[in-house]
């Protein structure tokens with residue numbers, strides 16, 4: 007059943023759990039302290055965006071950043087998953103963007119407010135195709151890259167994660183039950199930068215998966 011359903015995991019309405027500050031160089035470029043435990047936040051299922059639809063700059067932001075990340079798609083659910091068993095819970099992978107309204111996030115940080123407006127707006131999680139698990143035998147040694155208008159901006163490797171994939175699954179599942187079809191964003195490497203109306207984004211996981219998106223401005227406004 008899962009083999010048939012998982013490839014369209016973004017249609018299941020499951021949660022998206024995001025890890026922040028999981029690469030030293032990215033934590034440093036934003037002057038954030040290195041975390042002693044994973045930093046977590048959530049995106050709703052309405053964040054999903056597929057190729058062919060533009061990424062919209064929210065009406066309240068003038069500094070939308072790209073963050074390219076490796077996504078883990080849960081193949082089965084669990085609670086308190088031991089680190090040693092964690093890889094068995096992965097059904098596959100996906101190339102993801104954690105679009106971030108950086109100006110809004112800065113305000114939230116200053117005011118001690120949650121990051122919802124900065125991270126969870128419509129279309130804030132563009133994703134590529136589902137990648138079956140067998141296609142990535144070494145997920146902890148994978149190039150993650152992103153170009154804006156053809157210029158390389160982010161070029162990292164998952165070997166530089168502070169918290170490994172199994173340890174993230176263990177940590178998260180000791181806080182909230184993970185379900186089949188959930189997506190975990192594992193954090194972004196360095197090189198995040200602002201995007202503008204009309205920009206073309208191209209991202210990739212090595213040469214296994216690539217995707218393209220354009221940037222527009224949202225017409226929504228209360």
Ligand SMILES: O=C([O-])CC(=O)C(=O)O
Nearest residue numbers: 025026027028073193194
């Ligand atoms: O907004 C941030 O810098 C935290 C984050 O999502 C990441 O590190 O991937």
Ligand SMILES: [Mg+2]
Nearest residue numbers: 073104193194
């Ligand atoms: Mg991120």
